[in-house]
Amino acid sequence: MALGFQVTFDAANPGKLAEFWALALGYQVQPPPEGFDSWEAFAESAGIPRERWGDYSAVVDPDGNGPRLFFHRVPEGKTAKNRVHLDVNASLPDLHTERGWQRVLEHVRTLTEAGASTIREVNEPGGRCMVMRDPEGNEFCVQ
Missing domain, CATH: 3.30.720.120 (Signal recognition particle alu RNA binding heterodimer, srp9/1)
Structure with a gap:
């Protein structure tokens, strides 16, 4: 179970x-x-x-x-890269399509306005995502 x-x-x-x-x-x-x-x-x-x-x-x-x-x-701040991160699936149900990527970009804009920052875009044969940091520096991806 x-x-x-x-x-x-x-x-x-x-x-x-x-x-x-x-x-x-x-x-x-x-x-x-x-x-x-x-x-x-x-x-x-x-x-x-x-x-x-x-x-x-x-x-x-x-x-x-x-x-x-x-x-x-917690009293201490973040000091190193996350060993675990969340993937936010903003592109569903249109994963791997241009329409899905536009959903990703819209969500990235919303999250940036809410205090997140963009680190980089990843565009590989296995998938495409935006790597971001939340307002306290925790890395996550929007795909």
């Missing part, structure tokens, strides 16, 4: 990074647990110190299909 999983990101600003990835993936920032109108209300009821309330955030697939992405504050 397969096990569920989440992808965890170290972050300087978990809330801001969660908002970026919600936009990048068509996800939503995870709502607070049932019975709470905000994460702050939940944190207060759980006894989490006020200075730690912004230390965590998450995004979820609104359809419930994709994995949860979890963001937690």
Whole structure:
């Protein structure tokens, strides 16, 4: 039996990074647990110190299909290239077509406006993508 999983990101600003990835993936920032109108209300009821309330955030697939992405504050900044990265499939269902590539470029523009940066274009026989960095420097690809 397969096990569920989440992808965890170290972050300087978990809330801001969660908002970026919600936009990048068509996800939503995870709502607070049932019975709470905000994460702050939940944190207060759980006894989490006020200075730690912004230390965590998450995004979820609104359809419930994709994995949860979890963001937690860490004191150190990013220092090296990612060993794992996400591929955002903006070109589907038109993968490997000009129409699909135009979808990629549109999504790259949207993400750049939201704080991402473009590193380079990769165009190889096996595929084409844009390599990018999110607002905190984590590499990812848009294909």
